[in-house]
Amino acid sequence: MSTALKAPTYLNYINGEWSASASGETAASISPANRNETVGYVQVSTAQDLDHAVQSAKQAHKAWRKLAGSARGDFLYKAASAMEKRLDEIAETMTREMGKTLPEAKGETARGIAILRYYAGEGMRKIGDVIPSTDSEALMFTTRVPLGVVGVISPWNFPVAIPIWKMAPALIYGNTVVLKPAQETAVTAAKVIECFVEAGFPAGVVNMVTGKGSVIGQGLAEHPDVNGITFTGSNQVGKQVGQAALARGAKYQLEMGGKNPVIIAADADLDLAVEGTISGGLRSTGQKCTATSRVIVQSAVYDEFKQKLLDKVQSITVGDGLQGESWMGPCANENQLQTVMSYIQKGIDEGAELLHGGNRPDDAGLADGFYVTPTVFDNVKPSMTIAQEEIFGPVLALIKVDTLEQAIEIANDVDFGLSASIYTSSISNLLSFIEDMEAGLVRVNAETAGVELQAPFGGMKQSSSHSREQGQAAIEFFTSIKTVFVKS
Numbered sequence: 001m002s003t004a005l006k007a008p009t010y011l012n013y014i015n016g017e018w019s020a021s022a023s024g025e026t027a028a029s030i031s032p033a034n035r036n037e038t039v040g041y042v043q044v045s046t047a048q049d050l051d052h053a054v055q056s057a058k059q060a061h062k063a064w065r066k067l068a069g070s071a072r073g074d075f076l077y078k079a080a081s082a083m084e085k086r087l088d089e090i091a092e093t094m095t096r097e098m099g100k101t102l103p104e105a106k107g108e109t110a111r112g113i114a115i116l117r118y119y120a121g122e123g124m125r126k127i128g129d130v131i132p133s134t135d136s137e138a139l140m141f142t143t144r145v146p147l148g149v150v151g152v153i154s155p156w157n158f159p160v161a162i163p164i165w166k167m168a169p170a171l172i173y174g175n176t177v178v179l180k181p182a183q184e185t186a187v188t189a190a191k192v193i194e195c196f197v198e199a200g201f202p203a204g205v206v207n208m209v210t211g212k213g214s215v216i217g218q219g220l221a222e223h224p225d226v227n228g229i230t231f232t233g234s235n236q237v238g239k240q241v242g243q244a245a246l247a248r249g250a251k252y253q254l255e256m257g258g259k260n261p262v263i264i265a266a267d268a269d270l271d272l273a274v275e276g277t278i279s280g281g282l283r284s285t286g287q288k289c290t291a292t293s294r295v296i297v298q299s300a301v302y303d304e305f306k307q308k309l310l311d312k313v314q315s316i317t318v319g320d321g322l323q324g325e326s327w328m329g330p331c332a333n334e335n336q337l338q339t340v341m342s343y344i345q346k347g348i349d350e351g352a353e354l355l356h357g358g359n360r361p362d363d364a365g366l367a368d369g370f371y372v373t374p375t376v377f378d379n380v381k382p383s384m385t386i387a388q389e390e391i392f393g394p395v396l397a398l399i400k401v402d403t404l405e406q407a408i409e410i411a412n413d414v415d416f417g418l419s420a421s422i423y424t425s426s427i428s429n430l431l432s433f434i435e436d437m438e439a440g441l442v443r444v445n446a447e448t449a450g451v452e453l454q455a456p457f458g459g460m461k462q463s464s465s466h467s468r469e470q471g472q473a474a475i476e477f478f479t480s481i482k483t484v485f486v487k488s
């Protein structure tokens, strides 16, 4: 019997029940490590399924919003415990479905659990301020109310952490949720939802509908009963989602691309900088919106840094993320592999020098997976396509500069502004960088990736809709402020 025949089918979760789509259609979710392996079959849902989920969420919102924050928090604590029991299984599913290595997948699942607990605690924290009124006999204060039904559209690169960092704050502040996960990682998403089911959330509070982005994602953005839309993914789709939400007056939040630089100053600890560049640029096969893709190095240390970087990159083992010896897994899907390969070709065509990688690995055992070797380009000019556009793959572009001012100017000379880092031992360098860098997340002597769940996260310029997710910043999107004036 083939593996494909044995792979289970996953259903939508609507109004407290697992249900098949009205379409009767399913799609195979395949493993990027081996295209012949099917991880599971997921529903290809219709607008009718989506409407059912939205109506269930709308109905459930009436009672959910009336619960005390602490009672809502108890459900999130239970979801965290359910997930903790299944950490290994969920992480393994993530690795099989999108390719990141098992230790990374375990780390991400643990992060999901921590996010659930963080927001469970938020149910008992303050949601308003007392503001002195000019009327001495009045009491004036702010409180916050939920938006209502929130649509969550999530990508495949963090299939546990991103849905959770959107759903957990939505729920704790009294919203109900319809999740539309990326179809490529819908099996992992179903397992996350199973943990919410085990936690006993009332019917309709949490719903999941899988399917095409153009049908279910766009349908959520356009649905008149969806009050808020939170999206992470590409710029192109993000803008469509934002426009659809704006057109009908719904609140929206978009987290999109990055073209994140690391600056290596002449006074940097080069070993530390190499470590951070490799980890920031190549972990998760470069498929993080915070991944390092431009490496801007001062000329005084350029050659030494380049040699140290190459020595390390050459030792990276590419392979199935389930195998302990693999440091870097495949691209998450075939489209992504093709995108990465076409950017590598553009780099070569535009005159950058390919120093390392840039091809599919020779190993016959990897031929059925979407693998690419870690790639380093030398002599990259800031105007080249590979220095301007998000690649979302394991490709590092080395850019030589003379001064720190030049480095920051080049670092800022892109459409994005998500994260940026600098390696330096000088206080004046790091102060200039913090002051002048146009990015929502700036890091000193640390890699560009590595978001902490309790801190605000989001970008400047085209990286986001200028809102912030995570930490206490999440309350700004998932609630509306109500100013109350009371006079006896």
Ligand SMILES: NC(=O)C1=CN([C@@H]2O[C@H](COP(=O)(O)OP(=O)(O)OC[C@H]3O[C@@H](n4cnc5c(N)ncnc54)[C@H](O)[C@@H]3O)[C@@H](O)[C@H]2O)C=CC1
Binding pocket: 153, 154, 155, 156, 157, 180, 181, 182, 183, 211, 212, 213, 214, 216, 217, 218, 219, 221, 232, 233, 234, 235, 237, 238, 240, 241, 255, 256, 257, 258, 288, 289, 336, 339, 390, 391, 392
């Ligand atoms: N910022 C980030 O974390 C991510 C960025 N990307 C970027 O996007 C590129 C393409 O990746 P994709 O998976 O194609 O991203 P995408 O933007 O197409 O997908 C993200 C989510 O949006 C949904 N979607 C697709 N079309 C939609 C539509 N018309 N309306 C509403 N929702 C829709 C998808 O089903 C998925 O759930 C990558 O190469 C990368 O550059 C991709 C994933 C995550």
Ligand SMILES: O=C(O)CCC(=O)C(=O)O
Binding pocket: 157, 158, 162, 232, 287, 288, 289, 290, 448, 449, 450, 451
């Ligand atoms: O760097 C991280 O941990 C988060 C990255 C992220 O948010 C993304 O890739 O969408």
